[in-house]
Every structure is written in C-alpha cells, then in structure tokens.
Amino acid sequence: MKTGLKKIAALVGIATFGMMAMSGSAWAQALEKQKVSIAVGGKNLFYYLPLTIAEQQGYFKDEGLQVEISDFAGGAKALQALVGGSADVVSGAYEHTINMQSKGQMITAFVLQGRAPQIVFGVSTKTMPNFKSIADLKGKKIGVTAPGSSTNIVANFVLAKGGLKPSDVSFIGVGTAAGALSAMRSGQIDAISNLDPVVTMLEEKKDIKVIADTRTLKDTNDLFGGPMPAATLYTTEAFLKKNPNTSQALTNAMVRALKWLQTAGPSDIIKVVPESYQLGDRALYLATFTKVREALSPDGRFPEAGPQTALKTLQAFEPDLAGKPIDLSKTFTNELVKNANAKFK
Known part of the structure; x- marks a missing residue:
C-alpha cells in the first residue's frame, strides 16, 4: 500500500511539474x-x-x-x-x-x-528653389525608401495628379534614415517621398518644400479621396x-x-x-x-x-x-x- 501511495505521489508530482512548466507557455503549445x-x-x-x-x-x-x-x-x-x-x-x-x-x-x-500613410512628398529647396508645379519635376531625380515601396507608390500618385508618368522621372532608393537626409542635403536628389522622423528633420532645416502630406486623416482623405490603409x-x-x-x-x-x-x-x-x-x-x-x-x-x-x-x-x-x-x-x-x-x- 505504501509503495502504491509513493507511486501515486510521484505521478502527481510529475503532473504538477508538467503543468507548472506549461503554465507560462500555454499559447506556445497551441x-x-x-x-x-x-x-x-x-x-x-x-x-x-x-x-x-x-x-x-x-x-x-x-x-x-x-x-x-x-x-x-x-x-x-x-x-x-x-x-x-x-x-x-x-x-x-x-x-x-x-x-x-x-x-x-x-x-x-x-x-x-x-x-494614414504618413508619407510626405517634398521638393528640394536647394536644387529646385523656383519650383512652381509638378510639371517642373520632369526629368528630375526623386528619392524613395526603395523602388517599388509605398513611398514610390505615393510619389507615383502625386506625379499622376500633376500630369506626369512614373517614367518621366528617375527614382532613387535612399533608405529611411541618415542616407535619406544626406541624399537630399547634398543635392543628389531633387525631391523626396519619405516618412518621419526623416521628413520632419528635413522640414526643420527648410531643406524641402512639402507638396503632399499624408500624416493626418484629413490630409490623407484630401489627397486620396477616402481612407487609405x-x-x-x-x-x-x-x-x-x-x-x-x-x-x-x-x-x-x-x-x-x-x-x-x-x-x-x-x-x-x-x-x-x-x-x-x-x-x-x-x-x-x-x-x-x-x-x-x-x-x-x-x-x-x-x-x-x-x-x-x-x-x-x-x-x-x-x-x-x-x-x-x-x-x-x-x-x-x-x-x-x-x-x-x-x-x-
């Protein structure tokens, strides 16, 4: 009888240990x-x-x-x-x-x-100080995070609203950090489609003139005509x-x-x-x-x-x-x- 009780106690102990081990990872088991x-x-x-x-x-x-x-x-x-x-x-x-x-x-x-996309399209105040309209961007270099990315898509849409096709400009991948800031400030690109914190840093130093902004729900709705996931x-x-x-x-x-x-x-x-x-x-x-x-x-x-x-x-x-x-x-x-x-x- 004592041996039987010991076996039961051992089994209970094992079960309890198993439950304790599982308690922190119940989701992981599923x-x-x-x-x-x-x-x-x-x-x-x-x-x-x-x-x-x-x-x-x-x-x-x-x-x-x-x-x-x-x-x-x-x-x-x-x-x-x-x-x-x-x-x-x-x-x-x-x-x-x-x-x-x-x-x-x-x-x-x-x-x-x-x-809201939070993507901002801005024109360089250094290479294009006399910018008047989207048509002025024909033949220019536009920096995007990477070709084909959402920043490229928003840039394409802004260009289309101004009468230009994607093929009318050159898109250059500049990333999302220091590389983007450098590309704009050194004059490697004439416009940029990027996000914060990069955009605000460019705005602070007056490196860009903002043409399209999708950081608020109102601005997003105004640009796209509806909510934009x-x-x-x-x-x-x-x-x-x-x-x-x-x-x-x-x-x-x-x-x-x-x-x-x-x-x-x-x-x-x-x-x-x-x-x-x-x-x-x-x-x-x-x-x-x-x-x-x-x-x-x-x-x-x-x-x-x-x-x-x-x-x-x-x-x-x-x-x-x-x-x-x-x-x-x-x-x-x-x-x-x-x-x-x-x-x-």
Missing part, C-alpha cells in the same frame, strides 16, 4: 509555428512603431512567439523576402496585397498598423490557413501594442524605442510622434472603404491594373483583429 520571421522595410520609422512596441514590450513573447525581425531598405525588399521564402510575414504597406494579386499571388493583410502585417494566404493560431498570436501582440500607443506619453515612448531610431535628435523625435499619432490605428481594423481607395490610387498610374479583376475581400481580413480586440479591451 501554436503551429513558434519561431516566426518578420521582414520590414525601415523599422526605425513611425510608420512601423506598433511593430517596435510589440517587440520591445515583449508582447510577442507573451503570446508564446519567438519573433525575428529583419530590417530592409524599403517595403519592396521586405516583400521580396516573403515571396522568396526567407520571411513568414511582412510588416509593410497594404497596397502590396493588391499588386501581388494582380500578378497571381494571394497576399492577405491581417492587422492594420496605420490608418497604410502599414499592416501581411502574409501569404497559405500561411494564414496553415497557421491560424500563430497568426492570431501575432495579431494579439500587435493590437495590444496599438492600444498601448493610444495612451502612451512621450516619456513612455523614449523608454521603449531604441535610441538609434531617434537619429540623434530626441526632442524632435518626440515632437514628431505627437504629429503622427493620429495616423496610428487604434484597434487594428481595416476601414470598410479603405481597400477601394487603395485600388483607385494604384489604378491612377498603373494602366495594367485597371483591366484586371481584383477581389479586394481577399486582400485583407478583420477576423483575427476582432478576436484580439475581444481579448484586449
């Missing part, structure tokens, strides 16, 4: 894929601030995920990583989901980070189907970050964001955060009219896209975000 690689083009940008918050605050770890983030010069490069198989997910612009569908590849955005987490349709729990865990972490950002003050941001992202000017970085805060999504949901606005924008300068049937319902989903908002109220 995940189809614990290690997830995320590609991003310009991690230091406010455009991707929710991703940085989710990473720095440990929200991915809380969901049982081991996330590895690879930073590229621009969104087009991050997309290439997904298509090439070196990344599972991309933190990137929504428009890529439409462009990829037109090429026969189904990509789905599953959480919205930004409800910006930064998202997107992945292949196949990944979402194969890894529903992993995708939900990623969404939970991002929605939690978005909600944290709704109440965070400048001092909170400074404690979390790596110093290198501030490009040597902490005060300006904080002032810029206040300026772009409205552009961040409060809950990760895609606005109903947003996808249609994005499609119209792309069709304005991509004639090939105008003739192709695009199923916008397959370019995004609000299902995972709905679940995450129920968890983090």
Whole structure:
C-alpha cells in the first residue's frame, strides 16, 4: 500500500511539474509555428512603431512567439523576402496585397498598423528653389525608401495628379534614415517621398518644400479621396490557413501594442524605442510622434472603404491594373483583429 501511495505521489508530482512548466507557455503549445520571421522595410520609422512596441514590450513573447525581425531598405525588399521564402510575414504597406494579386499571388493583410500613410512628398529647396508645379519635376531625380515601396507608390500618385508618368522621372532608393537626409542635403536628389522622423528633420532645416502630406486623416482623405490603409502585417494566404493560431498570436501582440500607443506619453515612448531610431535628435523625435499619432490605428481594423481607395490610387498610374479583376475581400481580413480586440479591451 505504501509503495502504491509513493507511486501515486510521484505521478502527481510529475503532473504538477508538467503543468507548472506549461503554465507560462500555454499559447506556445497551441501554436503551429513558434519561431516566426518578420521582414520590414525601415523599422526605425513611425510608420512601423506598433511593430517596435510589440517587440520591445515583449508582447510577442507573451503570446508564446519567438519573433525575428529583419530590417530592409524599403517595403519592396521586405516583400521580396516573403515571396522568396526567407520571411513568414511582412510588416509593410497594404497596397502590396493588391499588386501581388494582380500578378497571381494571394497576399492577405491581417492587422492594420496605420490608418494614414504618413508619407510626405517634398521638393528640394536647394536644387529646385523656383519650383512652381509638378510639371517642373520632369526629368528630375526623386528619392524613395526603395523602388517599388509605398513611398514610390505615393510619389507615383502625386506625379499622376500633376500630369506626369512614373517614367518621366528617375527614382532613387535612399533608405529611411541618415542616407535619406544626406541624399537630399547634398543635392543628389531633387525631391523626396519619405516618412518621419526623416521628413520632419528635413522640414526643420527648410531643406524641402512639402507638396503632399499624408500624416493626418484629413490630409490623407484630401489627397486620396477616402481612407487609405497604410502599414499592416501581411502574409501569404497559405500561411494564414496553415497557421491560424500563430497568426492570431501575432495579431494579439500587435493590437495590444496599438492600444498601448493610444495612451502612451512621450516619456513612455523614449523608454521603449531604441535610441538609434531617434537619429540623434530626441526632442524632435518626440515632437514628431505627437504629429503622427493620429495616423496610428487604434484597434487594428481595416476601414470598410479603405481597400477601394487603395485600388483607385494604384489604378491612377498603373494602366495594367485597371483591366484586371481584383477581389479586394481577399486582400485583407478583420477576423483575427476582432478576436484580439475581444481579448484586449
């Protein structure tokens, strides 16, 4: 009898130890894929601030995920990583989901980070001091984060509204940090399409004259004629189907970050964001955060009219896209975000 009791006690002890070991990683046990690689083009940008918050605050770890983030010069490069198989997910612009569908590849955005693109198009005060209209940019060099990225797309749209085609100018990849500042200030480029904190730093020194601004909801609506989805987490349709729990865990972490950002003050941001992202000017970085805060999504949901606005924008300068049937319902989903908002109220 004593031996039997000892055996039972031992089994109970083993079970208890097993439960204790599992308690901190219940989600991890349910995940189809614990290690997830995320590609991003310009991690230091406010455009991707929710991703940085989710990473720095440990929200991915809380969901049982081991996330590895690879930073590229621009969104087009991050997309290439997904298509090439070196990344599972991309933190990137929504428009890529439409462009990829037109090429026969189904990509789905599953959480919205930004409800305004935050992209600013500015003309050099050094090389073009007498700028009058978009027509003056014909034959000029325009700096974008990387050719094919969302900054390139917004630049194309601004040019189209002014009567120019993408082929009327030369696009040069300048990145999202010091390289972009240098390219503009040294006269290597005549105009720039970029984001904060880079843009505000150029404005402060009067290096650029702003032509188009999408940092507020009003300015975004005025330029595009409706709400324009910006930064998202997107992945292949196949990944979402194969890894529903992993995708939900990623969404939970991002929605939690978005909600944290709704109440965070400048001092909170400074404690979390790596110093290198501030490009040597902490005060300006904080002032810029206040300026772009409205552009961040409060809950990760895609606005109903947003996808249609994005499609119209792309069709304005991509004639090939105008003739192709695009199923916008397959370019995004609000299902995972709905679940995450129920968890983090």
